[in-house]
Amino acid sequence: MINIVKYKSNGVPEVCVSLESDWIPLRRSLDLQLFDLDRKVNVLSSLAIFAQTPHWIEEGTSDLNFEMSSPADTQRRLAAYSNHCCNFVFGLKFYNSLPPISKAYGTICLLTTALCQLGILDPYYIYLLYPRVLKNLQIWRLITPFFFLGKFSINFGIRLLMIARYGVQLENGPFDKRTADFLWMMIFGAVSLLGLSAIPYLWSPLLGPSMVSMLVYLWSREFPNAQINIYGLVNMKAFYFPWVMLALDMIFGSPLLPNLLGIVVGHLYYFFSVLYPLKTGRNPLKTPLWLQRLVVQWRLGAQRTAGASRPVRDNTSTGTGAFRGRAYRLDR
Numbered sequence: 001m002i003n004i005v006k007y008k009s010n011g012v013p014e015v016c017v018s019l020e021s022d023w024i025p026l027r028r029s030l031d032l033q034l035f036d037l038d039r040k041v042n043v044l045s046s047l048a049i050f051a052q053t054p055h056w057i058e059e060g061t062s063d064l065n066f067e068m069s070s071p072a073d074t075q076r077r078l079a080a081y082s083n084h085c086c087n088f089v090f091g092l093k094f095y096n097s098l099p100p101i102s103k104a105y106g107t108i109c110l111l112t113t114a115l116c117q118l119g120i121l122d123p124y125y126i127y128l129l130y131p132r133v134l135k136n137l138q139i140w141r142l143i144t145p146f147f148f149l150g151k152f153s154i155n156f157g158i159r160l161l162m163i164a165r166y167g168v169q170l171e172n173g174p175f176d177k178r179t180a181d182f183l184w185m186m187i188f189g190a191v192s193l194l195g196l197s198a199i200p201y202l203w204s205p206l207l208g209p210s211m212v213s214m215l216v217y218l219w220s221r222e223f224p225n226a227q228i229n230i231y232g233l234v235n236m237k238a239f240y241f242p243w244v245m246l247a248l249d250m251i252f253g254s255p256l257l258p259n260l261l262g263i264v265v266g267h268l269y270y271f272f273s274v275l276y277p278l279k280t281g282r283n284p285l286k287t288p289l290w291l292q293r294l295v296v297q298w299r300l301g302a303q304r305t306a307g308a309s310r311p312v313r314d315n316t317s318t319g320t321g322a323f324r325g326r327a328y329r330l331d332r
Contacts, residue, residue, distance in 0.1 A: 101167075101183050102171050109148070126141070126145060127141065127206065128141055128145040128194075128197055145205065145207040146190055148208050163212060170218060180291050180296075185218070188265075188285060193207045193265055194207070209262070210258045210262040211262065213259040218270060220240075221266075221270050223238050226238040242259070246260065273285045
């Protein structure tokens with residue numbers, strides 16, 4: 001019988017695998033220990049050498065027991081369980097490899113949508129309603145609208161993938177080792193969207209789609225020459241992507257205001273954090289020192305410097321006025 005017993009030693013997950021085969025002329029035993037999930041597949045691969053032995057898999061709550069069955073059935077079950085472990089390990093690796101802010105934002109959006117979909121949370125209580133905020137002091141309404149991307153649908157999946165792709169590329173690229181700067185960018189976007197939504201004609205009850213649109217716009221400005229594909233039909237440069245998404249919303253009859261607000265706020269941040277400093281040498285959106293210290297204290301990520309934000313490039317590129325020094329050729 002093969003026993004796989006899962007337990008913890010000093011808080012570290014361990015798995016002990018043992019094999020005893022009484023029906024083989026020479027008694028064999030195999031004891032393996034793995035201290036992380038990465039080696040779990042190696043253990044199962046080692047067990048594959050006993051696939052000719054009649055065993056089968058019976059899943060339990062705390063262990064897995066391999067008992068008598070046919071060799072072909074044993075091999076099939078071992079392969080299926082090995083693939084399941086591989087998928088779990090690779091998924092866990094991918095999730096852990098995500099940068100902290102994008103990972104936290106996407107996870108909270110997914111959990112919020114799941115709670116609303118299951119009926120545990122009423123979406124009405126997370127809407128941005130300024131009368132409720134001012135009269136009933138429902139302060140949470142200033143935060144919760146950013147974490148709801150709509151009910152489970154194609155649009156929700158697309159927005160979540162945008163966070164996982166464009167938000168992650170931003171945080172791992174231009175904001176690499178600048179977690180506090182990326183968090184400050186998100187805070188600036190949230191405050192700006194709240195301010196714009198206070199205007200009656202620009203009010204939107206949910207600001208999650210606008211936040212995703214802001215991330216997409218900033219990504220398109222930082223990676224303007226990246227090639228993207230729209231629904232497998234059209235290839236284009238990333239610089240035009242936010243406007244194409246806006247046009248698609250118009251064609252499909254979706255509201256234009258959320259994406260438009262995100263583009264406006266994204267351009268405000270890009271102007272005051274990149275273009276204006278290139279012209280004047282001053283950065284009005286410099287990340288506060290208290291936020292940098294908070295990120296370091298909470299170990300949310302890395303910060304390249306303690307007092308500097310986005311590095312300002314020399315004004316040596318072509319261009320005039322405020323847009324001098326940050327030009328991209330879109331015909332390359």
